[in-house]
Amino acid sequence: MKKLKVILGIMAIALVTLTVFSCKDTKKSDDSKNENHMEMNDSTINHSDDENMEMNHQNMQNDNTMDGSQKSSKISAILDNYLQIKNALVADDTEKAATAGKNLYTAFDQFDSSSIVEAQKKEVNEILDAAREHAEHISGNSGKMEHQREHFEILSKDVEDLIAITGTDRKLYQTFCPMYNNKKGAIWLSEYKEVKNPYYGSKMMTCGTVKKEI
Amino acid sequence: MKVLKIILLVVLLALLGIQFIPTTRNQIDIVPSTDLMEVYNVPEQVEIIFKTSCYDCHSNNTYYPWYNKIQPASWMIQNHIKKGKAELNFNEFGSYSERKRKSKFKSILSQVKDGEMPLASYTWIQRDAKLSENEKKAIEDWINKMLEDL
Numbered sequence: 001m002k003k004l005k006v007i008l009g010i011m012a013i014a015l016v017t018l019t020v021f022s023c024k025d026t027k028k029s030d031d032s033k034n035e036n037h038m039e040m041n042d043s044t045i046n047h048s049d050d051e052n053m054e055m056n057h058q059n060m061q062n063d064n065t066m067d068g069s070q071k072s073s074k075i076s077a078i079l080d081n082y083l084q085i086k087n088a089l090v091a092d093d094t095e096k097a098a099t100a101g102k103n104l105y106t107a108f109d110q111f112d113s114s115s116i117v118e119a120q121k122k123e124v125n126e127i128l129d130a131a132r133e134h135a136e137h138i139s140g141n142s143g144k145m146e147h148q149r150e151h152f153e154i155l156s157k158d159v160e161d162l163i164a165i166t167g168t169d170r171k172l173y174q175t176f177c178p179m180y181n182n183k184k185g186a187i188w189l190s191e192y193k194e195v196k197n198p199y200y201g202s203k204m205m206t207c208g209t210v211k212k213e214i
Numbered sequence: 215m216k217v218l219k220i221i222l223l224v225v226l227l228a229l230l231g232i233q234f235i236p237t238t239r240n241q242i243d244i245v246p247s248t249d250l251m252e253v254y255n256v257p258e259q260v261e262i263i264f265k266t267s268c269y270d271c272h273s274n275n276t277y278y279p280w281y282n283k284i285q286p287a288s289w290m291i292q293n294h295i296k297k298g299k300a301e302l303n304f305n306e307f308g309s310y311s312e313r314k315r316k317s318k319f320k321s322i323l324s325q326v327k328d329g330e331m332p333l334a335s336y337t338w339i340q341r342d343a344k345l346s347e348n349e350k351k352a353i354e355d356w357i358n359k360m361l362e363d364l
Contacts, residue, residue, distance in 0.1 A: 126311040133317070150324050154317050 101138030248308030271298030
């Protein structure tokens, strides 16, 4: 009887290790797909040793690294879910916003910052760290739409700053609502040029102007 | 009737039993250099408000009420502190990135304004933690000033 238990135990451990390893493997193959891309970054790291590098220069480097579709597909998951939250808030749908918030949290978690140039890694990690919290609050506050909107406002800035570093192959519009946040105003990112306000929803659907195309 | 008695007895025994389970206390002796008050020049009024109304759950040091000695109250308090600290820890404010500080300031502002914080269940017993309109205003003014600089 005791033997049986030991055998069962060993089998369980083996099963767990197997699953863990198989998970790791898929991640690895993901990385190897990315290799191309990483090499490209490596060559740019040498240039970027000087941290006071001009912003333009940095942007140029980003453009270079943006050719690979791997990275943009990773930022894609973030943008997809961000835009889903935005559209849910436009539609005053707090539950949908919460679900998308949960998915966005996962997308932030799975975002691989290893392909980001060294000089910008710290900032990217800070953005991910802060943005994750907002995603968490949006997902955990179904029914409290105003609370979700408050976090969406700060999140929008985080996502904007993130894609300023990673770049994106998508066309996005930065839209500005001057009324939100105690009339201090707030931005959001949209896939449409047409203004549909996520901060006020049906109350003030068309409040806002497109400021920038990204 | 007999069944009811047995149930009551079991509950009573369970209540007695859990009193012996030790809980960890949220207390430190030295205020870390990353504390909000060390990092910023906080006006005295705001400092006092924060310390009376927020620090019990949002720092590594809690002034425990007497009923903390009794279970299950102790667990509930412990749980609040754990959640509170995960969300915002004033003792670690200095270690937050500028982005995070800004976001936390904004959240404090809206939570206080909406009366979500301090928690009603906390101010219900800790009467002095309840914020008056004046105190709310003091917090809002200071945070708005901080947000301009950040």
